Amino acid sequence: MEKINNLKQVKKYYLKYEMNQLFTTDLFKEFELIKVNRLEYICLQEEPLEYLWFLVEGSAKVVKVLENGKNLLLSFYEPFSIIGDVELIQAKHTSCTVQALSTCYLLALPIDKFRAALQKDIKLMNFVCQGLAQKLDHISNNSSINLLYPLENRLASYINMVAVEQESSKGKRLFNENLTQLADLLGTSYRHLLRTLNRLCQAHILSREKKGYMIVNEGELSQLAEGLYK
Numbered sequence: 001m002e003k004i005n006n007l008k009q010v011k012k013y014y015l016k017y018e019m020n021q022l023f024t025t026d027l028f029k030e031f032e033l034i035k036v037n038r039l040e041y042i043c044l045q046e047e048p049l050e051y052l053w054f055l056v057e058g059s060a061k062v063v064k065v066l067e068n069g070k071n072l073l074l075s076f077y078e079p080f081s082i083i084g085d086v087e088l089i090q091a092k093h094t095s096c097t098v099q100a101l102s103t104c105y106l107l108a109l110p111i112d113k114f115r116a117a118l119q120k121d122i123k124l125m126n127f128v129c130q131g132l133a134q135k136l137d138h139i140s141n142n143s144s145i146n147l148l149y150p151l152e153n154r155l156a157s158y159i160n161m162v163a164v165e166q167e168s169s170k171g172k173r174l175f176n177e178n179l180t181q182l183a184d185l186l187g188t189s190y191r192h193l194l195r196t197l198n199r200l201c202q203a204h205i206l207s208r209e210k211k212g213y214m215i216v217n218e219g220e221l222s223q224l225a226e227g228l229y230k
Contacts, residue, residue, distance in 0.1 A: 001040060004033040004105075013056040013107055017080045024121050030114070031107045038164070042083060042098040042106065049094050051108035052118070053083035058104030061162070063097045063185065073146075073185040075138045076101075076161055084111060085128045088118060101162050145228050146187050151196050154186050156224035159206075163215055176212025200224075 010033045013019075020026050034051070036042055036058075043049055045065050055077050062074040074096060077083065086095055088111060109118075118124055145154060163173035183193045197213065200206040205220045206213045215221055 001037075002035045004035055006033060009033050009105075010107065013105065017054070017056060019054070019107070022124055022127050024123050025117075027109065027114070031109055034106045034108045036100045036104040036106065038100055038102050040100050042100060042104070043094045045095065045097045046093050049084050049087045049111055051084065051106075052088055052111045052114075054107040054109075055079050055081040055083060056105050056107055059101045059161070060098050060104060061101055063099065064095075065097065070184045071181060072187075073142065073158075075135060075142055082128065082131050085131055087111065088115060088128070091115065102164070142228075149226075149228060151186065151188050151192060152199065153224055153226055153228060155193070155196055156200070156205075156221050157226065157228035158182070158186065159213070159215070160221055160225040166214075173215045173218075174209070174212050175206070175215065 010031055011028070013033070014028055014031065020028065032051075034053075042053060042060060045063075056079050058079070060077040060083075062077060064072045064074050066072055077098065083098055083106070084094075087093070145157075159175045162177070163175040166172055166174050179193055179197075180190055183190045186193070197206065197208075200221075201208055201213070203220070205215070205217045205224070207216045
């Protein structure tokens with residue numbers, strides 16, 4: 001995680017997403033621009049939240065750690081998303097873990113410093129309520145997917161969301177994650193996950209490589225994914 005002291009870049013994102021419309025009082029000068037590298041954590045469950053985050057570039061996944069130690073995939077974040085809205089209202093520790101899936105840029109506002117003022121800001125609270133409603137819809141949708149769709153479709157959708165383009169492979173995308181953790185996220189067994197990955201390789205949708213799984217047929221993968229996870 002890196003702070004970028006560049007007012008021009010802050011202003012670029014601030015204007016791009018018309019963030020002046022979110023607040024009764026313009027807080028442009030109070031924002032910091034933070035860069036989070038791929039696979040770094042933006043926040044960790046049950047830890048104090050330092051900032052109210054606004055994701056302006058990149059993508060991230062939201063995971064809930066359950067009492068039995070397993071991880072549950074809740075949702076994905078893409079621009080323009082707010083992170084820390086629940087914690088802003090409840091003043092509690094972070095309710096879930098958010099991990100960057102690509103290089104992310106976030107505009108950050110120190111949450112403790114501005115909590116009281118933000119809670120009284122009708123414009124921001126209206127935006128927060130709309131965002132929470134969307135998140136609830138996405139989480140409900142993703143929970144239904146985990147229950148009702150075959151693993152092959154869920155896995156294809158997950159890979160489609162997180163695979164990273166490889167310059168050394170003529171733009172093809174590579175999927176490489178801890179498969180034990182992924183089995184937890186998708187609510188399946190490690191063996192069933194491996195069998196499903198093997199089927200996708202046999203269908204020439206994926207190719208097993210030293211560094212992970214290369215997508216060799218984007219069209220077939222997208223058809224299987226059906227745009228499930230959001």
